[in-house]
Amino acid sequence: MTDLHIFLEQALTLHNHLCPRQILGIRAGLYAAELLALELPQTDKRLYTFIETDGCFADGVAVATGCWLGHRTMRLMDYGKVAATFVDTQTERAIRIWPHPKARQQAICCIPNAQSRWHAQLEAYQIMPISELLCATEVHLNVSMQALISRPGVREKCAICGEEILNERETIVNGQTLCRSCADGGYYQIVESLITAKQD
Ligand SMILES: [Zn+2]
Ligand SMILES: [Zn+2]
Incomplete structure (x- = not known):
């Protein structure tokens, strides 16, 4: 073949x-x-x-x-x-x-x-x-x-949503480390309360 x-x-x-x-x-x-x-x-x-x-x-x-x-x-x-x-x-x-x-x-x-x-x-x-x-x-x-490839193991925490950001995709706004979604509005909006419990 x-x-x-x-x-x-x-x-x-x-x-x-x-x-x-x-x-x-x-x-x-x-x-x-x-x-x-x-x-x-x-x-x-x-x-x-x-x-x-x-x-x-x-x-x-x-x-x-x-x-x-x-x-x-x-x-x-x-x-x-x-x-x-x-x-x-x-x-x-x-x-x-x-x-x-x-x-x-x-x-x-x-x-x-x-x-x-x-x-x-x-x-x-x-x-x-x-x-x-x-x-x-x-x-x-x-x-x-x-x-684009970044480095393995790099992780930051978003100051607004608290979620983890991998591969150096965070942005710094007024000194705060933010995920793209919190910084730019992102592609979704939260419409209702949590379906599953948020883990701290
Ligand atoms: Zn096809
Ligand atoms: Zn965020």
Whole structure:
């Protein structure tokens, strides 16, 4: 079995279905490793991925690269774009990969007898040459990998909510150490009293 087929099986197990975007994710991950000359799947945390949308593409990338949220080697930059930037954290070399603008059309030409466009893409994305499927460019990061990765064991306590803050994600406001949520308003508002007891 080729690498692609091994990863397709893993993706199928993880995701309960195979779809064109997962295949794009797997092939983008494999291509990134080739460009960065890294072996996949990684056993260390050398390769780091910024993924620009959640969903099927992200699972394909994760399966191929071994970059996962849980390993702190994948970060969602929620731009709603099927694209990812792959970083060799040892050299800080970074490559952004996204689908070729003509890949969809090309897939239909490639498998003319497919049941649907979706089926054509599912088949074609597995066999199309990289040059017709993906685009890649070297990029320079505007974020610090060192700050993102931070150091293990660093923890602070928010002066307002009292919850623990990991990985140096605290902000200092008027001399107080605060979590993002207390500092900026965050993405939620508390609507009712505690469901479970607060631990001190
Ligand atoms: Zn899917
Ligand atoms: Zn807080």
